[in-house]
Amino acid sequence: MNFVTLNNGLKMPQLGFGVWQVEDDQATIAVANAIEVGYRSIDTAMVYQNESGVGKAIQQSSVPREDLFITTKVWNSDQGYENTLRAFDDSLERLGLDYVDLYLIHWPTPKYDEYVDTYKALEKLYHDGRVKAIGVCNFDIEHLERILKECDVKPVLNQVECHPYLAQNEMKEFCAKHDIYVEAWSPLEQGGDVLKDSAIQQIAETHRKSPAQVVLRWHLQNNTIVIPKSVTPSRIEENFNVFDFELSPDEMRIINGLNRNRRKGPAPSEMNIR
Numbered sequence: 701m702n703f704v705t706l707n708n709g710l711k712m713p714q715l716g717f718g719v720w721q722v723e724d725d726q727a728t729i730a731v732a733n734a735i736e737v738g739y740r741s742i743d744t745a746m747v748y749q750n751e752s753g754v755g756k757a758i759q760q761s762s763v764p765r766e767d768l769f770i771t772t773k774v775w776n777s778d779q780g781y782e783n784t785l786r787a788f789d790d791s792l793e794r795l796g797l798d799y800v801d802l803y804l805i806h807w808p809t810p811k812y813d814e815y816v817d818t819y820k821a822l823e824k825l826y827h828d829g830r831v832k833a834i835g836v837c838n839f840d841i842e843h844l845e846r847i848l849k850e851c852d853v854k855p856v857l858n859q860v861e862c863h864p865y866l867a868q869n870e871m872k873e874f875c876a877k878h879d880i881y882v883e884a885w886s887p888l889e890q891g892g893d894v895l896k897d898s899a900i901q902q903i904a905e906t907h908r909k910s911p912a913q914v915v916l917r918w919h920l921q922n923n924t925i926v927i928p929k930s931v932t933p934s935r936i937e938e939n940f941n942v943f944d945f946e947l948s949p950d951e952m953r954i955i956n957g958l959n960r961n962r963r964k965g966p967a968p969s970e971m972n973i974r
Contacts, residue, residue: 701715701943702714704925706833706856708854708856710856712801712833712856713739713740713741714926715739715927715939715942716741716742716771716927717731717734717739717742717743717927717928717929718885719742719750721929722748722750722929722931724750725753726750726753726931727744727748727753729757729931730931731753731754732757732761733933733936735757737936737940739940740767740769741768741769741770742768742771743771743927744772745806746772746773746774746791747775747806751791751794752795754770754795755794756796759796765797769801770795770800770801771802771803772791772795772800773803773804774791774805775787776807776809776972779809779812779815780814780817780818781818782821784821785821788803788821788830792830799832800832801832802856802857803822803831804834804859805818805837806838807838808839809971809973809974810972812972816851819836819847820851822853827853835855835856835857835858835880836855836857837885838859838861839855840969841874844858854879856881857883858871858875859883859884859885860883860884861884861886862884862885862887863884863887863888863889864889864894864900865893865894865958865959866959866964868882872922876923882925883926884924884927886964887924895912897911899955899958900915903947903955906951909942909945910938912939913938913941916942917945917946918955921947921952
């Protein structure tokens with residue numbers, strides 16, 4: 701496993717396991733499988749409605765809690781200072797944990813303009829020692845700039861949609877400048893066209909790896925934190941086995957050149973659902 705050091709000194713596995721669109725009972729099985737394979741970072745959220753299932757897998761695991769890195773998120777309808785503090789308590793109860801390692805704002809929902817107050821609640825949780833790090837999801841640069849200007853604790857990361865067809869180059873440049881990591885959700889474009897791309901398939905054949913493994917390796921070598929999701933045991937293991945090969949500079953250039961700025965999910969500035 702590769703680890704990154706966040707801007708507050710906390711170490712985080714660079715490869716984690718995501719559970720978006722996984723049913724609660726299925727999440728228990730999938731997370732238990734992932735932990736057995738070797739994953740130590742688990743990414744969930746209140747709106748996924750599987751925090752309880754994730755918590756059961758953590759409690760049933762023989763891996764010590766301090767060796768696991770657990771992330772969850774505050775949903776759009778729970779934004780605002782007091783609402784966020786209540787939402788965090790509820791998430792903690794569902795997870796069955798005393799603390800989480802990383803707490804994130806799920807979307808900025810700029811129409812409601814509450815993300816600064818929400819982030820200030822995250823700062824309180826951080827200062828109280830109930831979370832080890834705080835950050836954001838799906839923030840555009842303008843939203844990040846406002847957090848940096850109006851808040852005291854720098855986000856450790858911004859979790860955004862990112863894959864070879866949406867490389868997020870401008871975001872990566874901004875975050876690198878401010879010592880903020882980029883974490884990729886839908887890193888495999890949700891199993892989309894990127895895995896059928898002829899360039900990626902050719903590189904995969906060269907390394908005797910799957911296209912998914914090549915894409916995950918591309919993320920890692922670009923210094924991106926990545927959280928692939930699967931409920932299939934063979935794929936959970938396949939996605940983890942990406943530390944025994946390396947893409948050449950030419951191969952990295954080829955994949956970097958595939959960017960189309962094409963999203964599967966909504967644009968952050970337009971996502972105001974509650």
